[in-house]
Amino acid sequence: MKKLLLGDEAIAQGAIDAGLSGVYAYPGTPSTEITEYIQHNPLATERGLHSRWCTNEKTAMEAALGMSFMGKRAMVCMKHVGLNVCADPFVNSAMTGVNGGVVVVVADDPSMHSSQDEQDSRFYGKFAMLPVFEPASQQEAYDMMAAAFDYSERQQLPVLMRVTTRMAHSRAVVSTCEAARPENPLNYDAQAANWVLLPANARRRNDKVTAQQAQLEADAVASPYNIYSVPAVAQPPYALGVLASGIACNYVQEALQMAGADGMLPMLKVSQYPLPKALVRRLLGDCERVLIVEEGQPFIEEQVRGVAESNHILGRLTGELPRTGELTPDVVGQALQRAGAPWATASAATPDTPLVVPRPPALCQGCGHRDVYAALNEVLREYEHPRVFGDIGCYTLGFLPPYRAIHSCVDMGASITMAKGAADAGQWPAVAVIGDSTFTHSGMTGLLDAVNEGTDITVIISDNLTTAMTGGQDSAGTNKYEAICRGLGVPDEHLHVVVPLPKNMAEITRIIRDEINYHGVSVIIPRRECIQTLKRHAKKQREQ
Amino acid sequence: MKKDIILCGVGGQGILSIATIIGEAAMQAGLQIKQAEVHGMSQRGGDVQSHLRISSEPIYSDLIPLGGADVIISMEPMEALRYVPYLKADGWVVTSSVPFVNIPNYPADTDIQAALAQLPHVVSIDIDQLAKDSGVPRSANMVLLGAAAQAIGIGYEQLASAIGHVFARKGEAVVGANLRALALGKQSSGL
Numbered sequence: 001m002k003k004l005l006l007g008d009e010a011i012a013q014g015a016i017d018a019g020l021s022g023v024y025a026y027p028g029t030p031s032t033e034i035t036e037y038i039q040h041n042p043l044a045t046e047r048g049l050h051s052r053w054c055t056n057e058k059t060a061m062e063a064a065l066g067m068s069f070m071g072k073r074a075m076v077c078m079k080h081v082g083l084n085v086c087a088d089p090f091v092n093s094a095m096t097g098v099n100g101g102v103v104v105v106v107a108d109d110p111s112m113h114s115s116q117d118e119q120d121s122r123f124y125g126k127f128a129m130l131p132v133f134e135p136a137s138q139q140e141a142y143d144m145m146a147a148a149f150d151y152s153e154r155q156q157l158p159v160l161m162r163v164t165t166r167m168a169h170s171r172a173v174v175s176t177c178e179a180a181r182p183e184n185p186l187n188y189d190a191q192a193a194n195w196v197l198l199p200a201n202a203r204r205r206n207d208k209v210t211a212q213q214a215q216l217e218a219d220a221v222a223s224p225y226n227i228y229s230v231p232a233v234a235q236p237p238y239a240l241g242v243l244a245s246g247i248a249c250n251y252v253q254e255a256l257q258m259a260g261a262d263g264m265l266p267m268l269k270v271s272q273y274p275l276p277k278a279l280v281r282r283l284l285g286d287c288e289r290v291l292i293v294e295e296g297q298p299f300i301e302e303q304v305r306g307v308a309e310s311n312h313i314l315g316r317l318t319g320e321l322p323r324t325g326e327l328t329p330d331v332v333g334q335a336l337q338r339a340g341a342p343w344a345t346a347s348a349a350t351p352d353t354p355l356v357v358p359r360p361p362a363l364c365q366g367c368g369h370r371d372v373y374a375a376l377n378e379v380l381r382e383y384e385h386p387r388v389f390g391d392i393g394c395y396t397l398g399f400l401p402p403y404r405a406i407h408s409c410v411d412m413g414a415s416i417t418m419a420k421g422a423a424d425a426g427q428w429p430a431v432a433v434i435g436d437s438t439f440t441h442s443g444m445t446g447l448l449d450a451v452n453e454g455t456d457i458t459v460i461i462s463d464n465l466t467t468a469m470t471g472g473q474d475s476a477g478t479n480k481y482e483a484i485c486r487g488l489g490v491p492d493e494h495l496h497v498v499v500p501l502p503k504n505m506a507e508i509t510r511i512i513r514d515e516i517n518y519h520g521v522s523v524i525i526p527r528r529e530c531i532q533t534l535k536r537h538a539k540k541q542r543e544q
Numbered sequence: 545m546k547k548d549i550i551l552c553g554v555g556g557q558g559i560l561s562i563a564t565i566i567g568e569a570a571m572q573a574g575l576q577i578k579q580a581e582v583h584g585m586s587q588r589g590g591d592v593q594s595h596l597r598i599s600s601e602p603i604y605s606d607l608i609p610l611g612g613a614d615v616i617i618s619m620e621p622m623e624a625l626r627y628v629p630y631l632k633a634d635g636w637v638v639t640s641s642v643p644f645v646n647i648p649n650y651p652a653d654t655d656i657q658a659a660l661a662q663l664p665h666v667v668s669i670d671i672d673q674l675a676k677d678s679g680v681p682r683s684a685n686m687v688l689l690g691a692a693a694q695a696i697g698i699g700y701e702q703l704a705s706a707i708g709h710v711f712a713r714k715g716e717a718v719v720g721a722n723l724r725a726l727a728l729g730k731q732s733s734g735l
Binding site for chain 2: 002004006029030032033113114166167169170171172173247249250251253254257258328329330333349350351352353355356357358359360361362363364394397471
């Protein structure tokens with residue numbers, strides 16, 4: 001069957017067809033569509049596959065391990081920074097190993113289209129001593145899912161599947177199989193001695209997994225996804241060869257095609273790790289110089305160059321490619337030219353039009369966050385040095401004009417804990433602004449710290465009843481925020497719910513002012529549905 | 545056959561629906577497709593674009609090289625100009641003529657029209673007015689697609705059939721409105 005699928009959707013379809021029993025995930029661009037596809041897939045619904053959103057990436061990873069413990073196949077999906085959140089169970093999952101197959105899909109975001117950093121998840125795979133798959137096309141992404149689940153079960157280790165924005169959010173025609181494999185049955189083969197990571201057990205497992213590395217590398221050398229191809233006409237030594245990983249291969253091929261030089265360079269495509277050193281040595285032996293092209297950080301390049309810093313290894317570290325940022329066919333074409341490929345690649349581009357101005361994203365008209373920032377700014381104008389600690393979500397846009405309302409945004413949940421640290425340092429007023437979904441993801445524990453110390457902070461949980469920035473997924477704490485705050489020890493008289501609308505401005509500003517002047521933890525919850533999900537719900541109702 | 549198309553506009557204007565129709569038509573025609581989309585933060589009223597590549601031969605890169613696009617299809621005139629570095633020297637621009645002003649420093653409309661006039665092949669249409677006048681106000685993006693039909697190398701009939709297929713579950717009325725909009729665009733483009 002042929003389907004036009006996003007890379008994310010190809011991964012989801014591949015997982016379903018591989019006999020998946022559950023996907024565990026927290027939304028995050030560019031990974032969100034994997035889980036959404038499964039949520040709307042008829043077979044997944046018929047089979048009752050788990051696909052509900054998790055509270056954060058750590059709960060997701062742990063639940064997937066539990067499903068695997070029982071013998072079934074589980075997938076975990078997240079954006080790259082989500083892997084930091086679940087680093088603890090992820091790294092330890094190499095120590096426990098798996099029973100049913102586990103594939104952890106992580107979507108990196110080079111050039112930071114929607115992210116705070118450019119971290120490359122392949123380092124995590126190496127760090128945890130786990131095999132990493134990196135598809136070069138949507139078709140390969142689909143095919144790799146079944147292979148990754150099989151491999152996970154064969155090696156009894158989770159597999160890390162690394163994609164980047166352009167793979168996640170680009171569509172292509174994908175051939176899928178006619179019938180999905182059945183789910184694994186429950187099985188009780190998981191040995192407690194592997195899963196109870198007391199030092200004695202963990203040491204034994206650590207020896208085992210370390211010894212397994214040679215096999216993983218041999219498998220990578222033999223992998224059908226790692227391909228070394230040489231020109232049909234010429235013989236070694238070649239002046240220039242290319243080592244390209246994942247979708248970087250496509251940009252090299254594009255540049256060759258544009259120059260009418262298809263198949264003219266020896267090329268090693270790497271899509272399965274650990275790095276297949278035997279193949280890399282062949283390439284190095286055949287070529288005088290090698291250009292290494294990879295999306296993300298110079299992960300392979302550093303391994304190949306080592307400390308010897310050979311002049312024959314070129315890439316991001318030597319300036320042929322930009323040190324940071326997403327690859328494009330143009331930068332790869334230029335790199336090939338700099339590396340001495342004997343043909344021109346770039347075609348003449350029309351120059352930029354100087355009158356075009358940036359059009360940054362903005363909070364929607366009618367969004368409740370706007371009213372929150374309007375009220376907050378009005379009150380904080382009365383203080384000499386107010387500080388507002390922001391968080392991750394649509395409301396991060398409150399940094400931009402016209403509000404210019406926040407002074408920090410670091411990671412999920414950091415608003416509350418940073419406000420606490422600032423208050424500990426003597427700052428007043430210290431205000432935290434956090435969204436509903438971000439609060440349950442990683443804000444609750446920080447609020448407990450503040451409550452336990454009676455820290456002088458004012459926390460605003462701007463509740464729009466959804467995870468808005470990623471497109472309106474369910475938010476784990478909806479209808480529970482007052483109860484959560486009360487449970488963590490926020491006193492009733494300093495816990496307020498308001499409706500963020502211009503007509504309520506007098507009430508909202510009065511409450512904010514009073515709570516800033518109260519020297520302890522207070523929580524204000526402005527609650528109004530996201531304007532985007534509101535429109536969608538209204539449309540759905542009209543259609544029914 | 546090979547066409548590289550930049551689709552662009554402002555988040556929420558419906559460029560992904562245009563991409564879906566072209567993609568569906570290309571798939572029905574047995575062509576290869578790669579279509580890179582923008583999701584996430586930019587969709588909040590920021591500029592959005594999609595690189596759409598269709599070809600009878602294998603397509604490698606998901607992104608179009610600079611100077612490689614055969615046509616820019618834009619829901620907004622300044623956004624059309626933003627992607628001009630991607631346009632081939634003799635490429636086409638098919639754009640809505642109606643500015644979407646959600647920033648304080650939006651340039652003067654006359655300057656935009658003048659910059660567009662510098663390009664070799666430009667079709668600029670008030671798709672909003674056309675769609676409204678013809679009773680299909682919510683299908684302005686399909687008017688634009690109709691206007692661009694000649695430039696994208698896929699038969700008009702195939703685009704119409706893709707509309708029927710993609711909008712089928714929304715009912716006959718929606719399919720009909722989008723087909724009328726497509727025809728309207730084709731007529732008004734003068735191509």
